[in-house]
Structure formats: C-alpha cells, structure tokens
Amino acid sequence: MNFKNILHEIEKADPEIYDRIDSRRKVMHRFKDLGGKLALTAIPLALGSMLNKAYSQTPPPAIVDILNFALTLEYLESEFYSTALGVPGFISDPAELPAFTLIQQHEADHVNFLTTTITSLGGTPVTSPEFDFTGKGTFPNVFSNYQVFLALAQTFEDTGIRAYKGQVTGLMSNKTVLTAALQIHSVEGRHAAHVRYIRRKTGASTDEKPWINGNDTNGIGKPVESTYAGEDNVVQLGIAVPTLPGVSNGVATEAFDEPLSMDDVNAIISQYIV
Numbered sequence: 407m408n409f410k411n412i413l414h415e416i417e418k419a420d421p422e423i424y425d426r427i428d429s430r431r432k433v434m435h436r437f438k439d440l441g442g443k444l445a446l447t448a449i450p451l452a453l454g455s456m457l458n459k460a461y462s463q464t465p466p467p468a469i470v471d472i473l474n475f476a477l478t479l480e481y482l483e484s485e486f487y488s489t490a491l492g493v494p495g496f497i498s499d500p501a502e503l504p505a506f507t508l509i510q511q512h513e514a515d516h517v518n519f520l521t522t523t524i525t526s527l528g529g530t531p532v533t534s535p536e537f538d539f540t541g542k543g544t545f546p547n548v549f550s551n552y553q554v555f556l557a558l559a560q561t562f563e564d565t566g567i568r569a570y571k572g573q574v575t576g577l578m579s580n581k582t583v584l585t586a587a588l589q590i591h592s593v594e595g596r597h598a599a600h601v602r603y604i605r606r607k608t609g610a611s612t613d614e615k616p617w618i619n620g621n622d623t624n625g626i627g628k629p630v631e632s633t634y635a636g637e638d639n640v641v642q643l644g645i646a647v648p649t650l651p652g653v654s655n656g657v658a659t660e661a662f663d664e665p666l667s668m669d670d671v672n673a674i675i676s677q678y679i680v
Contacts, residue, residue, distance in 0.1 A: 419447070421494070439569070451557050453463040464517075468576050469527065469576070469577060469580055469583060470524055470527055470528075470529035470581070472573045472576050472577060472668075473520055473523060473524050473527075473529070473583070474524060474529070474531065474532045474571070475573070475668055475671070475672075476520055476570065476573070476587065476590070477517065477521065477524065477531055477532055478532060478534075478675070479554050479565075479566050479569055479671070479675065480513055480516040480517045480520060481517060481534040482537060482539075482675060482678060482679075483513040483516075483563070483566065484510060484513035484514045484516070484517050485534070485537055485561060486537070486539055486558070487506055487509055487510035487513060487559075488510055488514075489539065489549060490506065490549055490555055491503075491506060491507060491510055493549050493550075494639070496549060496550070496552070496555075497552070497633055498552075501565075502604060505600060506664070509600070511595050512593055512597070516590055516593075519586070523583065523586065527583075535678040535679045535680065537678055537679060537680065538678055538679070538680050539558065539678055541558075541629060541677045541678055542666070542677055542678075544629045544677070545557075545558060545629075552608075553605075553608065553610050556601060556604055556605050556608070556610060557605070557610070557625075557626045557630075559601045560598060560601045560602055560624070561626060561630045562631050563594055563597045563598035563601055564618060565633045565666070565671060565674055565675070566594040566598075567594050567595055567598060567663055568633075568637075568663055568664060568665055568666040568671075569668075569671040570587055570588070570590060570591035570594065570666040571591065571663055571664075571666075572665035572666045572667050572668065572670075572671070573587070573668070574587075574588070574665070576672050582602065590604075591607060595663075598616075598617075599616035599617065602614050602615065602616050602617075602624070603616060605624065610624075610625065611624040611625045615660065617660050618634065618654065618659070618660065618663065619656055619659060619660050620637060620638040620655070620659045621632075621634040621635060621637045621638045622634065631675075632670070632673065632674050633666075633674055635670075636664045636666075637659060637663075637664050638659055639659065639662075639664050640655055640659060642657040642662055647661070649663065667679050672678060
C-alpha cells in the first residue's frame, strides 16, 4: 500500500488539505509511527481521522468509549501474562512457555493497536489501572499455583470474548473499527481455546471443551460465575435451538457466545482492579 500515492491523490483533489490540518511532513511521520504488522490495521483509521479533522467531522464519542473499555481489558490481560512470565520457573512446561509468551505478545499488540486507534480517532486512551490479580484475596496463589493461574487465564479470555461481542452494535457505524475489533475477538477466542486445552491436558478439568458449555465454570467455582452467567441461553432469533433435529441443549449453548454488557464486564473485572 503506497501512502505517498494516496496522499498525492488527496492533494490533487484538494490542494489546501494541509492548510486544514498538519504539515505533510507531520502526516507522513504519523503513518511511520504506525509500523508493525498489527498496527497496519490502524492506518485506514489514521487516514480517516486526518480527513475528519480536515473537514470538521468527528467520530461518535461512543466508539472511543467502547475502545477505551476494550483497552482496559487488554491492559488487564497483557499485565496478567507478563506478571506470570516474570516469575522464574513458574510456567515450567517447555511446550507451553512459548505459547504463553506469544499470547502475552498478542495482548501487548492489542494494547498498542487500541491506543493508536483511539488517538487516530481524536480520543484520549485511558491509562492502565493498578491490578490485583488475587481478586482482592480470592486467588492468593495465582502466581504460585499453575492451575489457579490457568483458571484465571481462562476466565479472563472468556470474559474478553463476550465483552467484544457485547459491543458489536455500538461499533457498527464505523466498519473499519468494527472489523478490527472482531479480529481481536477471534484472537481472544483462540487464546481461550488453548488455555482450556492446557487445563484439560493437565487434568484440571477432564471434561473441558475448547468452548463454553452452558454456564459451566469448569471447576473454577462461584467467584467466576458472573463470567458465565447467561451462557446457558438456547434461544437464538426467537428459535429454541434444541427443538431442531439432532441438537441437544449442550450443543445449542456451545454454538453461540452470549454477549456481556459493558456494565457486566466492568463489574467482573472490578474485583481485579485496586
């Protein structure tokens, strides 16, 4: 994608474009700052932001609010994995250490992407809160007991999946942002499936599947029930799915992730914020 050519075409259409915004050098520098594989997704957003600034159009505030909400979730996940990886020998399985290193990098990339996107839209990214991954004492051994760590990792990933789905409607006015958010949603889904696979492999939950079944916490228990509340829904578009031939209640719940509202998600993660 040749951005110099794009800018040249914009200049031809409107020779006064840079009188409305920054200098050409500043615009090019801005695009340079968006380097990196994931951040390339933000370049159309930056270009749109530049044109919005030039012609006095601003994105709906709700979109920036949603992205800041997502950013807080990504801060939580990124720091969670970073903390675990920082404990010498804690993730001792040589097969899983690279996997969690990659997952943490994904979460850090999501933080960078959302920060860049919010800035490109003219918003101000929220700062990372201070986290307490013990859940205010509920999980005091989260970084000394591998199974507790895996349980919380699963919970955070499952919460993130439902959180992104819950904000789809609010992002539909900006297709570029919506597409990027759904891409992150799919990555979180792969993270959740992998963590669930590890929990099953290590015997933490022998019947655990790569996806959520009903409102089952897979042995994690009451402290995380709110993450799975409503996942036992079997009605989609007014159709009771188990009434279809060959579809059980369990299969019906596994086929769909139910959305969580912003208020619900904030209540869930508040126990991990100081």
